Amino acid sequence: MNFWGYVIKLPGNLLGSMMKYEKSVILEKGRERLARNHNPWIYSGAVRSINGNPQDGDIVAVLDFEKTFVAWAHYNSRSGIALRLLEWNEKVDPDILWIRKKISEAYELRKKMIGSDTNLFRLIYSESDMLPGIICDIYDSVAVLQISTPGFDRLKKDIAEIISEIVGISSVYEKSDGDGRRIEGLAPSAGWIKGESDSTELIVKENGLNFFIDLSGQKTGFYADQRENRLLFGKIATGEVLDMCSFSGAFSIHALKNGASHVTLCDISKETLKLIDKNMEINDIAKEKHDFIAGDAFEVLRNLERNGRKFDSIVLDPPKLVPSNKYLEKGLKAYKDLNFNALKLLRDGGVLATFSCSGAVTMADFKNAVAYAAKDTGKEIKILHQMHQPFDHPVRMSAPETEYLKGLLLKVY
Secondary structure, three states, X not given: OEEXXXXXXXXXXXXXXXXXXXXXXXXXXXXXXXXXXXXXXXXXXXXXXXXXXXOOOOEEEEEXXXXXXXXXXXXXXXXXXXXXXEEOOOOOOOOHHHHHHHHHHHHHHHHOOOOOOOOEEEXXXXXXXXXXXXXXXXXXXXXXXXXXXXXXXXXXXXXHHHHHHHHOOOEEEEEXXXXXXXXXXXXXXXXXXXXXXXXXXXXXEEOOEEEEEEOOOOXXXXXXXXXXXXXXXXXXXXOEEEEEOOOOOHHHHHHHHOOOOEEEEEEOOOOHHHHHHHHHHHOOOOHHHEEEEEOOHHHHHHHHHHOOOOEEEEEEOXXXXXXXXXXXXXXXXXXXXXXXXXXXXEEEEEEEEEEEOOOOOOHHHHHHHHHHHHHHHOOOEEEEEEEEOOOOOOOOOOOHHHOOOEEEEEEEO
């Protein structure tokens, strides 16, 4: 290379890489191994050098220590995850046509599996659908889009148009207001991207039952990941049911519509009572069939035992108790305590459906926590079924973090 008469010699492989890629990131020695196995994340500590002055959200070529191509990725200087890998084929450009292809593939998978009695499902599940930073749920005729990375944030209007065209819907609502955006250096963003409507309220259908959705609320009012598990619990639950961390009341409604005599729902938020009442009403369930307790799940369970309450069926669906590996020991103790207190409330021969939505908790971890709870109560438990997230929340084998939902359906003696 010649600069103002001075000749500067660069190693051939480095010079070739700099000329070949407009923007690139070179990794420290040995730090490409997980990426070559298609793990989609590279942390900032693995980065050796950055070339071409990429801006946050730009696509860069990821190169190993020897300057050999590894993958195309979105770059973000403000995130602990500096590189979110998109495509491992050097000859394939992850452009807007590439995005369209990935969304189309995701839809083709879902539309074959969703029955006519359900009109809500997850269309895009981030890394599992090779689109890290995008989550999209379909609620009947509306797509709810959540984008958490700068690379896709700048393309969200184009992405909304693609989703609308492929799925055949006219409205797309953005609900990008989670902590993930703050971590990635993005401000919260919510509102209609396409097909603005006068109302953000919907009624959707799952397993033939109706549920109320408010897109503008703190939460939409429904989670599609428990669809198959709610159907199963509804079929097996009998008698008096306790629904802990009930939120929308969907587990209870499935149970009542399948013959349970009464449900007691508990959630820490009193506001969920309004949502539960609406959902009970639109499914023609009489008010005397259910009651509600507002309070902390651990304290409510202890109070129910002190008051001598017993139930035939219980569901435990708590929020994430282990946000990261750092909290694993503390979280597993919480799962053990929660199940310990629930088991004491079950009549002999009763059924317990218990869940963890913590990605850091393995099924083996969760089983151990429940087993210790059973041991301390002197109860015998039998696993009837091991439950997981459904097909529209696929697990990417190279990204084990995408498997977050684990559940056990237990017969208790």
